[in-house]
Amino acid sequence: MTKQNVLVSDTKSGLSMAITVAVTNSSSLFTTAAQKPPAVPGTTYITISKKKLLENLEINSGAKINAWVDSMRASSPTHLKSTPSLLSVDDVHDSWTQQHPSALEMFEQITNASKGKQIVMFLDYDGTLSPIVEDPDRAFMSDAMRATVRKVARYFPTAIVSGRCRDKVYSFVQLAELYYAGSHGMDIKGPSKGSQRKKGAEAVLFQPDTASEFLPMIDEVYEALLEKTKSTDGAIVENNKFCVSVHFRCVDERKWVELAQQVKSVLKDYPKLRLTQGRKVLEIRPTIKWDKGKALEFLLESLGYANRKDVFPVYIGDDRTDEDAFKVLKERRQGFGILVSKTPKETSAAYSLQEPAEVMNFLQRLVQWKKSSRRQFRASRKSEEIN
Ligand SMILES: O=P(O)(O)OC[C@H]1O[C@H](O[C@H]2O[C@H](CO)[C@@H](O)[C@H](O)[C@H]2O)[C@H](O)[C@@H](O)[C@@H]1O
Numbered sequence: 001m002t003k004q005n006v007l008v009s010d011t012k013s014g015l016s017m018a019i020t021v022a023v024t025n026s027s028s029l030f031t032t033a034a035q036k037p038p039a040v041p042g043t044t045y046i047t048i049s050k051k052k053l054l055e056n057l058e059i060n061s062g063a064k065i066n067a068w069v070d071s072m073r074a075s076s077p078t079h080l081k082s083t084p085s086l087l088s089v090d091d092v093h094d095s096w097t098q099q100h101p102s103a104l105e106m107f108e109q110i111t112n113a114s115k116g117k118q119i120v121m122f123l124d125y126d127g128t129l130s131p132i133v134e135d136p137d138r139a140f141m142s143d144a145m146r147a148t149v150r151k152v153a154r155y156f157p158t159a160i161v162s163g164r165c166r167d168k169v170y171s172f173v174q175l176a177e178l179y180y181a182g183s184h185g186m187d188i189k190g191p192s193k194g195s196q197r198k199k200g201a202e203a204v205l206f207q208p209d210t211a212s213e214f215l216p217m218i219d220e221v222y223e224a225l226l227e228k229t230k231s232t233d234g235a236i237v238e239n240n241k242f243c244v245s246v247h248f249r250c251v252d253e254r255k256w257v258e259l260a261q262q263v264k265s266v267l268k269d270y271p272k273l274r275l276t277q278g279r280k281v282l283e284i285r286p287t288i289k290w291d292k293g294k295a296l297e298f299l300l301e302s303l304g305y306a307n308r309k310d311v312f313p314v315y316i317g318d319d320r321t322d323e324d325a326f327k328v329l330k331e332r333r334q335g336f337g338i339l340v341s342k343t344p345k346e347t348s349a350a351y352s353l354q355e356p357a358e359v360m361n362f363l364q365r366l367v368q369w370k371k372s373s374r375r376q377f378r379a380s381r382k383s384e385e386i387n
Pocket residue numbers: 124125126127131132133134135136139161162163164238240245247249278279280281283319321
């Protein structure tokens with residue numbers, strides 16, 4: 001048994017690193033508790049699984065950090081990959097809008113498809129109902145948007161589905177007649193007033209079974225991230241109850257690697273947490289299998305629409321995490337998703353809208369359409385009665 005310098009490389013990622021290891025005659029390079037050789041002076045043995053060793057190599061070598069930073073650079077959802085050189089930017093845009101046409105331009109087709117079905121509306125908050133701003137605490141929605149969403153909720157069951165904590169998103173929207181799914185759907189509450197409220201019953205309250213176990217851990221990670229990132233100008237850490245957001249919108253791009261390393265150094269002690277990304281934000285959340293798509297399914301079920309064919313869910317969102325909900329609708333072949341974006345992005349949404357102002361316009365048209373189809377229905381019933 002000798003101490004040797006060894007180059008460990010992963011053929012898949014191309015990652016390699018020189019390390020000094022104690023090599024035994026055993027065919028395995030990695031020492032495990034069972035294989036631990038007899039002590040040799042001058043050699044320190046670390047008992048580590050092969051998986052853990054590779055993870056550590058990734059953390060220390062910076063290869064994963066680079067992948068993170070690349071991903072931080074890409075907008076959200078992921079911008080379309082580089083295109084064949086024969087296509088201009090305009091060609092790409094045109095071809096994307098053919099595949100994901102404007103929900104305003106396709107309004108008639110959309111309402112035709114929903115005829116005879118109950119539309120259920122799911123709305124993301126940031127970037128969908130409110131424009132993206134630098135300070136997350138000042139992402140207010142306009143009074144006009146609030147009035148529009150209030151009208152929407154009069155005609156269709158309506159839920160706000162957000163990465164923010166439920167109380168925070170409620171404080172922005174301030175409409176008690178809606179469903180709210182906060183922390184990426186991990187914290188759901190039904191309306192406390194209005195016709196959608198279940199008579200005599202408490203407002204629906206749901207959290208996935210294991211979610212509450214994560215609360216102390218999330219608070220701990222939030223404090224650790226606050227401390228760790230305080231030296232990075234512009235970084236903002238936000239506690240979203242079941243998740244933590246680390247914002248880098250106001251961080252100089254040259255400091256992104258540093259920020260990613262700070263986040264990584266905190267996360268390495270929490271294997272039960274995972275990292276996802278939104279628009280200029282790193283989102284740290286429990287590894288449990290719950291996302292906005294699962295929240296959408298849960299809400300449909302609690303509204304009594306789980307197995308019904310006459311329901312037409314519409315989900316409007318702008319972010320990578322909204323893709324989970326778009327995918328659910330695509331797989332169920334029920335209703336559709338609308339991506340809010342000015343640029344072509346990889347998406348499972350069927351339609352697009354450019355910005356919150358267009359979202360408001362679409363919602364207003366939907367309310368008008370519903371009102372006039374109700375009027376027509378009543379008029380035709382009346383004329384049937386007269387005849
Ligand atoms: O699911 P959402 O409602 O879209 O929440 C996702 C994140 O939204 C917020 O951050 C985003 O909006 C901020 C205000 O416009 C902006 O400064 C930031 O860059 C965006 O990522 C929210 O602050 C995050 O906690 C949510 O995770």
